[in-house]
Amino acid sequence: MIVVLGIGPGNENYRLQGMTKYLAKADVVIGSKRQLMTIPAVPANKKMALPRLAALKTYFEEHPDQNNVLLASGDPLLYGIGTWITANIRNQKIKIIPGISSIQYMFHHLKLSMNDCYLTSSHGRIPDFDFLLQHSKVGMVTDQQLGPFEIGQEIKKRGLHRKIYVGERLSYPDEKITQYDETTIEQRKYEMNVVVITNA
Known part of the structure; x- marks a missing residue:
């Protein structure tokens, strides 16, 4: 399963409280270096730096049974990576959690x-x-x-x-x-x- 998790505009005070349960259940949390630094509660061995989109697609296709969390700045479906995920990933369940957009x-x-x-x-x-x-x-x-x-x-x-x-x-x-x-x-x-x- 892939959870695309909107983490808001940047400051953790503007995040939705429900996001913590998805991070706790994640096998891998994927995001940019800046995004990953904002979630210190997630162990380093569960964090993965966001690769190029072609490599990200391959990774998801090769790990369909993992609980993968993909961090998205702002709202994932407002000019965000959520749109790309829904258009390009076909072989597994996708859940998109909104965030406060900039x-x-x-x-x-x-x-x-x-x-x-x-x-x-x-x-x-x-x-x-x-x-x-x-x-x-x-x-x-x-x-x-x-x-x-x-x-x-x-x-x-x-x-x-x-x-x-x-x-x-x-x-x-x-x-x-x-x-x-x-x-x-x-x-x-x-x-x-x-x-x-x-x-x-």
């Missing part, structure tokens, strides 16, 4: 309703900005190639005016949430971040 965390910190919000990501992809900017509220996970500054330029290019909220290292002690617009957004390196765009 986008959800950001909206709540801003006290902004998520109703009618458009959710997307720029990880390894270029969003359709003409479509995206038709929405009054957008929540977006970004990467180093297409981050907050580039989003601001896309807004400016279309002659639009929007509020741009950038949340960096959300839930950690050094988190930073800053409000910009398309003219004030800084051209710099942003830490792990979420962008929320609203009508100005």
Whole structure:
């Protein structure tokens, strides 16, 4: 069995309490180095560093009788690894446990309703900005190639005016949430971040 376990935005205070029972029953817990460091209660001999996806698929296919737990940052089915698992693993039972996503965390910190919000990501992809900017509220996970500054330029290019909220290292002690617009957004390196765009 594979349990894809959402572990929230980072800080352990934002994890769902029920996740501990899945970790306790696990034969192997798989995750990135950063994720594995956040679960010290799991013995080192049960931890496995996340390999490339092709190797991960092979591992699961070769160990169908194990209780495998795969850690997922945020919510596994919001631009997360849960989508990949359901599309690529066929020979065993899969259970997906939700977590608090970084986008959800950001909206709540801003006290902004998520109703009618458009959710997307720029990880390894270029969003359709003409479509995206038709929405009054957008929540977006970004990467180093297409981050907050580039989003601001896309807004400016279309002659639009929007509020741009950038949340960096959300839930950690050094988190930073800053409000910009398309003219004030800084051209710099942003830490792990979420962008929320609203009508100005």
